Amino acid sequence: MSKSARKKEVLQSVRGMHDILPEDQMYWTRAYETYKEVASYYNFQHIDTPLVEERALFERSNDQSEMVQKEMYLVSTGKNKQPMALRPEGTAGVARAYIEHGMKKWPHPVKLAYYGPFFRHDKPQLGRYRQFFQAGFEIFSSTIDPIYDAQSILASYRFIEALKIKGVSIHINTIGTPKCRQAYLQKLKAFFKSNGKKLTADQKKQTDENPLRLLDSKEKNIEEMRSEAPNILDHLDGDSKDHFMEVLEYLEDLSLPYTLDHTLVRGLDYYSHTVFEFVLDRKEGEEGLNLALGGGGRYDYLVELLGGRATPAVGSAPGVSRIVDVMKRRQLVTAKRPQKRVFLIHIGELPKKKSLTIIEDLRRANVAVTEALGKASLGAQLKSADKEGSAIALIFGQKEAYENSIIIRDMKTGAQETVPLDKVAKVVKKRM
């Protein structure tokens, strides 16, 4: 491409990453405010971690996952080409911060919540973006206690529910401890090997490397054989069984709708015991919305894996971008009636010069103002005031600028009254 042709090329946002336009902000504002409310109610303290972390943080915590192996945005920078990555998920960063800031010494449980953008080089489609928002509710505790699994699930469930999304259930499973999982993995491998003829070359490779992930695959051939696959519940040790039963009892006490799903393993390596996803019951016409609205699980080994002292922990993460998709599809937020605003019209150079100061005086007096400072003629500005639907226009001309007054015009009747500048806020407030 020639230099001049390149100059004219219209640049667009990167594939899979989207602008959030003013018309959609109401959904995002509602989601963020609801997150704040839920986090605060259940005593989670908000934490922000950087968007960029050392690549090793994600590699160490989730080495086998597709997310780390295939979807990370890698960044190398500085003299030493330090390997870094855009964060693909939130838990590893929060666990790093827990260690780095000595939170082990804080009174436990330490409950941390986050909200922000994450990055994965995923295949873009509705509900799958390369930059997307997640919230998260993480609990670090001194013992492995199922009550925290329930509380983290509860926070995410209440977040989704408070956004008025109906028909969400919790798909839940346990993957036990690494120890009791070993025997199960052998059985699972043997099962897939005995079905070797029905597997693709990739799936055969996965049978050896990560049979749990294969069990979770959405491919048709796997779905067909899944009901025959060995069930993890038959391979749990006593503690893992008790832990899982207690989590379910808490969910029942809270009347949270859950479904047992023994094929749910989730894509991240660091989980143990409980894993879960929030799944939407779709209505007619919502075919594109068949992805989980959130997920999470227990990760008792992550802090140790990152160099800290062993710390039991559990977390849940609502996928805010997908949740907003549903809110938009179902029109779950209506626009707030805009605040009533007056329209400031200037006529002439001196009034224009004083306009910004007048707006500041009105701002201090709590009067909302709209203007069209770039327009000069009275007619054009009145037209803009009409378009805005302003009930009152303030007309500031040469004479008024010298006399420190302003004309208040009723846009409906056309009636006008001149008042001193220092009285204008009071009069306007009375009329609105």
Ligand code: AMP
């Ligand atoms: P994960 O970190 O994979 O457990 O994801 C937790 C939640 O984040 C998912 O259930 C989704 O709702 C959301 N999520 C994950 N990946 C994406 C993506 N590429 N685009 C939009 N949302 C996502």
